[in-house]
Amino acid sequence: xxxxxxxxxxxxxxxxxxxxxxxxxxxxxxxxxxxxxxxxxxxxxxxxxxxxxxxxxxxxxxxxxxxxxxxxxxxxxxxxxxxxxxxxxxxxxxxxxxxxxxxxxxxxxxxxxxxxxxxxxxxxxxxxxxxxxxxxxxxxxxxxxxxxxxxxxxxxxxxxxxxxxxxxxxxxxxxxxxxxxxxxxxxxxxxxxxxxxxxxxxxxxxxxxxxxxxxxxxxxxxxxxxxxxxxxxxxxxxxxxxxxxxxxxxxxxxxxxxxxxxxxxxxxxxxxxxxxxxxxxxxxxxxxxxxxxxxxxxxxxxxxxx
Amino acid sequence: xxxxxxxxxxxxxxxxxxxxxxxxxxxxxxxxxxxxxxxxxxxxxxxxxxxxxxxxxxxxxxxxxxxxxxxxxxxxxxxxxxxxxxxxxxxxxxxxxxxxxxxxxxxxxxxxxxxxxxxxxxxxxxxxxxxxxxxxxxxxxxxxxxxxxxxxxxxxxxxxxxxxxxxxxxxxxxxxxxxxxxxxxxxxxxxxxxxxxxxxxxxxxxxxxxxxxxxxxxxxxxxxxxxxxxxxxxxxxxxxxxxxxxxxxxxxxxxxxxxxxxxxxxxxxxxxxxxxxxxxxxxxxxxxxxxxxxxxxxxxxxxxxxxxxxxxxxxxxxxxxxxxxxxxxxxxxxxxxxxxxxxxxxxxxxxxxxxxxxxxxxxxxxxxxxxxxxxxxxxxxxxxxxxxxxxxxxxxxxxxxxxxxxxxxxxxxxxxxxxxxxxxxxxxxx
Numbered sequence: 001x002x003x004x005x006x007x008x009x010x011x012x013x014x015x016x017x018x019x020x021x022x023x024x025x026x027x028x029x030x031x032x033x034x035x036x037x038x039x040x041x042x043x044x045x046x047x048x049x050x051x052x053x054x055x056x057x058x059x060x061x062x063x064x065x066x067x068x069x070x071x072x073x074x075x076x077x078x079x080x081x082x083x084x085x086x087x088x089x090x091x092x093x094x095x096x097x098x099x100x101x102x103x104x105x106x107x108x109x110x111x112x113x114x115x116x117x118x119x120x121x122x123x124x125x126x127x128x129x130x131x132x133x134x135x136x137x138x139x140x141x142x143x144x145x146x147x148x149x150x151x152x153x154x155x156x157x158x159x160x161x162x163x164x165x166x167x168x169x170x171x172x173x174x175x176x177x178x179x180x181x182x183x184x185x186x187x188x189x190x191x192x193x194x195x196x197x198x199x200x201x202x203x204x205x206x207x208x209x210x211x212x213x214x215x216x217x218x219x220x221x222x223x224x225x226x227x228x229x230x231x232x233x234x235x236x237x238x239x240x241x242x243x244x245x246x247x248x249x250x251x252x253x254x255x256x257x258x259x260x261x262x263x264x265x266x267x268x269x270x271x272x273x274x275x276x277x278x279x280x281x282x283x284x285x286x287x288x289x290x291x292x293x294x295x296x297x298x299x300x301x302x303x304x305x306x
Numbered sequence: 307x308x309x310x311x312x313x314x315x316x317x318x319x320x321x322x323x324x325x326x327x328x329x330x331x332x333x334x335x336x337x338x339x340x341x342x343x344x345x346x347x348x349x350x351x352x353x354x355x356x357x358x359x360x361x362x363x364x365x366x367x368x369x370x371x372x373x374x375x376x377x378x379x380x381x382x383x384x385x386x387x388x389x390x391x392x393x394x395x396x397x398x399x400x401x402x403x404x405x406x407x408x409x410x411x412x413x414x415x416x417x418x419x420x421x422x423x424x425x426x427x428x429x430x431x432x433x434x435x436x437x438x439x440x441x442x443x444x445x446x447x448x449x450x451x452x453x454x455x456x457x458x459x460x461x462x463x464x465x466x467x468x469x470x471x472x473x474x475x476x477x478x479x480x481x482x483x484x485x486x487x488x489x490x491x492x493x494x495x496x497x498x499x500x501x502x503x504x505x506x507x508x509x510x511x512x513x514x515x516x517x518x519x520x521x522x523x524x525x526x527x528x529x530x531x532x533x534x535x536x537x538x539x540x541x542x543x544x545x546x547x548x549x550x551x552x553x554x555x556x557x558x559x560x561x562x563x564x565x566x567x568x569x570x571x572x573x574x575x576x577x578x579x580x581x582x583x584x585x586x587x588x589x590x591x592x593x594x595x596x597x598x599x600x601x602x603x604x605x606x607x608x609x610x611x612x613x614x615x616x617x618x619x620x621x622x623x624x625x626x627x628x629x630x631x632x633x634x635x636x637x638x639x640x641x642x643x644x645x646x647x648x649x650x651x652x653x654x655x656x657x658x659x660x661x662x663x664x665x666x667x668x669x670x671x672x673x674x675x676x677x678x679x680x681x682x683x684x685x686x687x688x689x690x691x692x693x694x695x696x697x698x699x700x701x702x703x704x705x706x707x708x709x710x711x712x713x714x715x716x717x718x719x720x721x722x723x724x725x726x727x728x729x730x731x732x733x734x735x736x
Binding site for chain 1: 349355379528679686691694696709716724
């Protein structure tokens with residue numbers, strides 16, 4: 001290493017030292033510490049006591065762990081593909097050369113910058129069984145058959161679908177990324193395909209999809225990670241619609257008890273930090289495996305398409 | 307010396323506490339209590355205590371006392387009480403018995419009361435009149451209550467949908483466990499969980515389920531979806547959709563705000579177990595000193611002040627401590643003895659009934675158990691499953707009991723591991 005290299009290294013480290021310190025103190029240390037705590041009986045106020053694999057063994061036999069995992073996978077399994085389809089569909093529409101397209105782009109992006117709490121409060125009213133907009137529209141059709149829209153958030157059968165529908169509200173970010181991806185598709189490919197007589201569907205299937213596939217994979221993985229960590233909306237809406245004080249138990253009847261809500265109540269209500277740390281690590285492993293699977297499968301898909 | 311005080315209140319309740327703080331600060335020139343309105347102060351207190359920088363005074367809920375004390379997050383007040391020249395028994399004897407119970411855990415005093423609450427029966431007199439019932443005579447027994455509930459229930463003759471009900475257990479649904487106590491059941495016996503093994507608890511949840519069975523599940527779901535938030539003019543009791551509710555003594559403040567002019571009455575829970583009259587449920591916001599508080603002595607001085615009163619007060623200006631706070635918050639005092647002014651000029655419209663129920667030997671409160679948060683969540687789940695006809699009371703209670711037995715065994719093991727034999731009421735093994 002020359003003198004100049006050493007000087008540059010010192011300067012580089014100097015400029016990044018704050019970030020390195022922040023990463024070490026506020027990310028790396030908690031991550032490592034929580035891994036250790038996952039093998040401890042630890043209530044935050046008392047010294048952690050090593051208990052080996054006890055937390056992990058208890059998790060396997062904990063019904064609520066499985067229930068919360070199922071609720072989360074159900075939500076992720078439906079909200080991610082639906083969100084992807086909606087965002088991609090909107091991006092394709094907004095990619096058309098129509099008058100006022102900037103306005104429409106802004107309009108569809110705006111919901112994604114509304115704070116979570118504000119949008120959750122809004123959707124609480126939309127899903128109100130009696131006065132809500134959702135049932136207001138649904139009942140126009142259902143009442144012809146003597147039926148009525150569901151109670152949504154107050155009904156265990158409909159609370160998760162309600163949250164999935166609500167998740168489509170925030171597809172603006174993904175939509176903007178798709179839009180950027182679509183604008184990078186070379187126009188000459190479409191022109192060549194059109195000359196060869198390809199239909200609109202064939203152009204989408206064989207040109208658009210392969211070219212924007214990396215964008216779809218990126219958005220899909222980000223959406224999956226976000227869905228696995230669903231917390232704020234479910235926490236607010238479960239409490240808002242069913243009002244059980246400070247219980248945060250995924251009401252009604254634990255139908256919206258998502259993984260992170262169970263983790264949160266275990267950590268901050270029951271003060272079982274060791275158990276909650278074990279849950280966090282299991283979620284990390286599950287998310288990592290799902291991400292790896294998504295990457296593997298999608299790689300095969302778009303290589304085939306190309 | 308500045309004493310840090312974290313409390314959950316904003317609005318008029320905070321203003322009332324600030325008035326007491328001002329009075330205290332004026333009387334104690336060497337201490338300045340600084341009030342900080344803090345959301346979820348319980349959770350933040352735990353984190354701050356773990357970090358070694360807690361507030362000097364934490365405004366908690368009564369259900370926090372046992373679990374926080376077991377977690378060694380709170381300082382016992384016993385030493386301060388003795389230094390003030392009283393025994394803990396003498397100190398506690400100044401309160402109505404149920405509030406004395408709330409302040410202590412495992413034989414030690416851990417809290418003082420900031421705001422007491424008593425849950426009672428509230429009924430809409432206008433709806434009683436419309437149903438041909440005497441508006442000044444609330445139901446006195448469970449049989450009468452059920453009969454009134456039926457007579458106060460109305461359906462739309464065209465669609466069969468509910469338009470008004472006498473009572474629905476899920477409004478407000480915050481205290482499902484209280485129905486067990488009301489039916490004579492017990493949630494714990496010593497260090498055992500008795501949720502499913504006590505037949506009275508099963509009877510209580512069967513009663514809860516009977517409302518859904520009688521009205522029809524879809525009908526109840528549809529009807530209850532019309533309810534607005536409890537603190538709004540669209541709340542079912544305010545909008546005349548429900549004729550009878552069990553609510554806390556703070557409810558009068560909300561009635562005044564959201565439904566001024568509502569003609570309503572307040573009374574004891576109807577007699578359910580023969581001989582158990584004036585049944586009621588007590589709650590309280592409490593003041594505690596977290597472990598590691600930097601100004602514990604000064605914090606104690608403030609807690610002592612808020613838990614005392616000028617019992618000779620003849621004028622509004624002479625009110626002090628608990629009575630000043632409760633007067634301004636339109637609530638009752640948790641102390642047995644009240645000053646003449648507080649007694650005769652209390653602004654709470656049903657103060658006599660509230661005082662009677664708070665002093666009742668049949669008033670009950672949250673069980674003193676370290677796993678109450680888990681217990682409560684299981685009860686909420688049982689309550690939901692039962693009222694939504696997802697399970698029979700026995701099935702739902704058996705499932706919850708099974709989970710709670712595991713939780714209690716785990717909790718006990720944890721206390722043993724940390725050598726907290728006193729919290730278990732046991733001596734360490736040799």
